[in-house]
Amino acid sequence: MKKFSVISLFLLALMVVVPSVFAQGYGKDRGIRQDDKMMRRQVTPGEGRMTACQAREASIKNRMLHLTQLAEGMEENFDKHLERIKAYYTDKVVPSGKTVANYDELLAAVKAQEEVVEDTLKVAEADANAFSCTSGTLKEQTTKFREDMHAVKSALKDYRTAIKNLIVAIRSVTGEENKMSPTEQP
Secondary structure (H helix, E strand, C coil), X not given: CCCCCHHHHHHHHHHHHHHHHHHCCCCCCCCCCHHHHHHHHCCXXXXXXXHHHHHHHHHHHHHHHHHHXXXXXXXXXXXXXXXXXXXXXXXXXXXXXXXXCCHHHHHHHHHHHHHHHHHHHHHHHHHHHHCCCCCCCHHHHHHHHHXXXXXXXXXXXXXXXXXXXXXXXXXXXXXXXXXXXXXXXX
């Protein structure tokens, strides 16, 4: 009896295995069997579009939830900073005899920006809740939601800018006091 080499055993195994793989239907289809193809063909085009639309609707509702959480968190942080700024102004700056000439106007601008954020957030929530796959204006609804998100983010930036303007005005009044003279520098 002859001993077989490793190469000849490999070739023998290859000749036995390869035809059985092709016989099971794995050749040209790259691992997709015929019955799997039949299952995919049974879905009608309308069902596929509806499924995609429902996925988009769920995505928009999820994004709206996260946008609301973001806006509420930022508003809470801005409110904390605003309260600290007011306390600093009334407890430290005013008793020292210094005042900001347009302090009330700057506070009114901050409150106005806060209201703008709340209004744009309400509009965005209403538009997100009105999104429906049954209406024929899906593209317009998606575009409207995107515009609403940008409006909320822009309003938050403007709110932050109004608070920064208040801080700058207060610091400009107290800035001379906080600078060190050249002889006091280390």
